[in-house]
Amino acid sequence: MTVEVRLPTVLRPHAGGATTVSAEGTTIGEVIESLVGRYPGMSGQVLTPEGSLHRFVNVYVNDDDVRYLDQLDTKVADGDTVSILPAVAGG
Amino acid sequence: MAYHRSVLDLIGNTPLVEVSELSPNPEARILLKLEGQNPGGSVKDRVALAMVEEAEKEGRLEKGATLIEPSSGNTGIGLAMVARVKGYKLNVVLPASVSPERRQALEVWGASIIESPGPEGSNGAVRLAERLHAENPEWVFLYQYANRANPRAHYEGTGPEIWRDCPEVTHFVAGLGTSGTLVGAGRFLKERNPKIQVWAVEPPAGENVDGLRSLDDGYIPPIFTELGGPEILDRKTIANPRDSIVWTRKLADVGIFAGISTGAAMAGAIRCAESVPSGVIVAISADGGWKYLSTGAWTDEIDVVVERAKRIIYF
Secondary structure, three states: OEEEEEOOHHHHHHHOOOOEEEEEOOEHHHHHHHHHHHOHHHHHHHEOOOOOEOOOEEEEEOOEEHHHOOHHHOEOOOOOEEEEEEOOOOO | OOOOOOHHHHOOOOOEEEOHHHOOOOOEEEEEEEHHHOOOOEOHHHHHHHHHHHHHHOOOOOOOOEEEEEOOOHHHHHHHHHHHHHOOEEEEEEEOOEOHHHHHHHHHOOOEEEEEOHHHHHHHHHHHHHHHHHHOOOOEEOOOOOOOHHHHHHHHHHHHHHHHHOOOOOEEEEEOOOOHHHHHHHHHHHHHOOOOEEEEEEOOHHHHOOOOOOHHHOOOOHHHHHOOHHHHOOEEEEOOHHHHHHHHHHHHHOOOOEOHHHHHHHHHHHHHHHHOOOEEEEEEEOEEOHHHHHHOOOOOOHHHHHHHHOOOEOO
């Protein structure tokens, strides 16, 4: 499966300034693995040393936060859009 | 007695109104709770009053005390109203990127505005407020993101009102800012009926908050983590600026003049309606449309409005 990954401003320098890149995988975990394989600078930013999502990173599949789906096991389909965003406050 | 002693007595007990004509699913009803009916114009009046009363009870607020609070607008406005009535001074740390009407509303009740950098969003406002409080320890920092009176206002107010007015509720949808509404009302509703699903809707703010140096600058409100937010939420979705504007406009078709975050909550409610066979969805309309007239949300060409909306904070 190939998905489009939208990067937040802070991660763009690791991908040569790109706002979106493509990545492969059938789950979010595989997509992130493919992403950090290609752009190693992202690894410490997106994942913890234990391999879980960094607490200030939210990952969405087509606008749904994967923490409330199946986390890193959340399935993706061809053509899905994955967005990575920093956690921010409102109010 | 047919009158109220103080405008503060008008906070809460907001109306629920059905907007099912906008639902894509005839078996899924949608009701909006119109928090714009509060006297300060938003859901945050509840939080402002609860936090001030709690601080008074704890003896933290002496006569004429000065408050400091970071806010993207509505909490500041609610606090400005409450502080004015009760004789406190208020400094609001406000990101430069809010709609001008939010600033004007703060001025109505005499709050002082301290601007934080627009590109840093609310995270930047929180950081600046923390610094200013450290430099001015005599100021009282109610800190809505960590103050349990915030979710408690919803646990004791918003939640019970929904349960009283619509015990058929199957889904509760609200915007995620401090998480107070979702954590407080969401917990109350789940205690009454564990089958109720709680959906959070957030703006894709992180996309436009360019001021973060790294993801370590991210922010999760302490009340969300401490009060079991991750267990209360069943789903969290983003409403992009276009969907938020489109639904803000469609609400006007049924007569509802609400703020842009209500359009976002409505987009979430619509997604919810599409995903269930049947249900009764209650969504929170955090404020009315008055503070967003300058954004042209209802009248300007949609592409222009969407671009503009990406640069203002509307949650």
